[in-house]
Amino acid sequence: MAAENSKQFWKRSAKLPGSFIKERSKVSTVPLKNKKASSFHEFARNTSDAWDIGDDEEEDFSSPSFQTLNSKVALATAAQVLENHSKLRVKPERSQSTTSDVPASYKVIKSSSDAQLSRNSSDTCLRNPLHKQQSLPLRPIIPLVARISDQNASGAPPMTVREKTRLEKFRQLLSSHNTDLDELRKCSWPGVPREVRPVTWRLLSGYLPANTERRKLTLQRKREEYFGFIEQYYDSRNEEHHQDTYRQIHIDIPRTNPLIPLFQQPLVQEIFERILFIWAIRHPASGYVQGINDLVTPFFVVFLSEYVEEDVENFDVTNLSQDMLRSIEADSFWCMSKLLDGIQDNYTFAQPGIQKKVKALEELVSRIDEQVHNHFRRYEVEYLQFAFRWMNNLLMRELPLRCTIRLWDTYQSEPEGFSHFHLYVCAAFLIKWRKEILDEEDFQGLLMLLQNLPTIHWGNEEIGLLLAEAYRLKYMFADAPNHYRR
Secondary structure, eight states: OHHHHHHHHHHHOTTSGGGGHHHHTTTOSSOOOSSOOOSHHHHHHHHGGGTOHHHHTTOOOOSHHHHHHIIIIIHHHHHHHHHHHHHHOSSOOOOOOOGGGSOSSOOOOHHHHHHHHHHHHHHHHHHHHHHHHHHSOOOOOOOOTTOOOOTTSTTSOOOOHHHHHHHHHHHHHHHSSBOOHHHHHHHHTTOOOGGGHHHHHHHHTTSSOSBHHHHHHHHHHHHHHHHHHHHHHGGGGGSHHHHHHHHHHHHHGGGSSTTOGGGGSHHHHHHHHHHHHHHHHHOTTTOOOTTGGGGHHHHHHHHHTTTOOSOSTTOOGGGSOHHHHHHHHHHHHHHHHHHHHHSGGGTSTTOHHHHHHHHHHHHHHHHHOHHHHHHHHHTTOOTHHHHHHHHHTTTTTTSOHHHHHHHHHHHTTSTTIIIIIHHHHHHHHHHHTHHHHHHOOSHHHHHHHHHSOOOTTOOHHHHHHHHHHHHHHHHHHTTOGGGGOO
């Protein structure tokens, strides 16, 4: 009964492909079953003939309904397809037969139609990738997590006119007799060109004087002073009261950016050990704390790029001269020391600076996105469980190193960038993932998300948007402390 109803449906639907059954049912060698199909395979056997092209070769499609479909739809569509394909061809080909060459009552010839379709489809497959590639705007490929270079580094397309103009402005500022540091901070906020980043960072961190005549002597004096500390203190790493500090440093160094080959080189690890041990000896109030090892890496990479034109992640530092390596090491030490001077309470006993910043973040998020804040409370997620690392490592564990370097361009341009502005960056960073956060509905899922945020493909554009949102939050809340309070 069901099969008969199916026949009636196909008969009523004269313009459907299945209407071919109307003529076929008279000559079909495979009788339709009258009982209800008991399986998908039976159903397929009973209906597949309506769509089987192989059977169509033997049929005479001369019925009025098919002539209407054939002449008004099929031929017009085929002509349009052929015309579209011919326009896409790189070289003009021999003209195809038009609809006027085809009689109204023709039989579908499988071989010729398949050949034409296969030629057109293969041509389209070959052309489409090129066509799409040409239509997309040129944009440098953002490297993955093991890539350090930013989007202005080697391997990227040539600089735009705007980038060249910015670079020229930086060079004018840096070469003036007394560099205008306020203007330099203003220019550096949206990012520092790679070519001038090393000297810009030295100036913004307060390591170099603004006066150009004093810079060479200052660098020479500070580098000698650092290696004086090495001679004076480094041998004490084996003494009993320093053994714990040195042992922890020695354990943490190999864990620093383990995916980047540069930091797994023994010579680089020795440099890091000296920098961290000397800093710990000279700052007994805090000593060495896990996480400080990460803070060396951006400075090391930036100052290394002054001597290396290609991407530095695979660069063999043994190719550099001893003087170059000494300069990179000393400059990294002093700039890291300047950074830590502003956030040392993050690393003193009980790390009170981090405790305060995490509490401030919680209060800020409760004001700017109450839904996210209440979502954390509902599933008993404490801010300290994920934001402690954000404050301790300055988001370095959440972002690729190239993004950290771009972020620090702005941090060094902002007053109290590493201590105060970082709070608003963390708030903006958290709200950036609000949809993903609200989609998680259990404690474990939330913590897994917040500790493994998908930033592997991030580059300058994403960091620029993050910083813009952080600046907006700072503008709204920094001078209005009551906004923090409920």
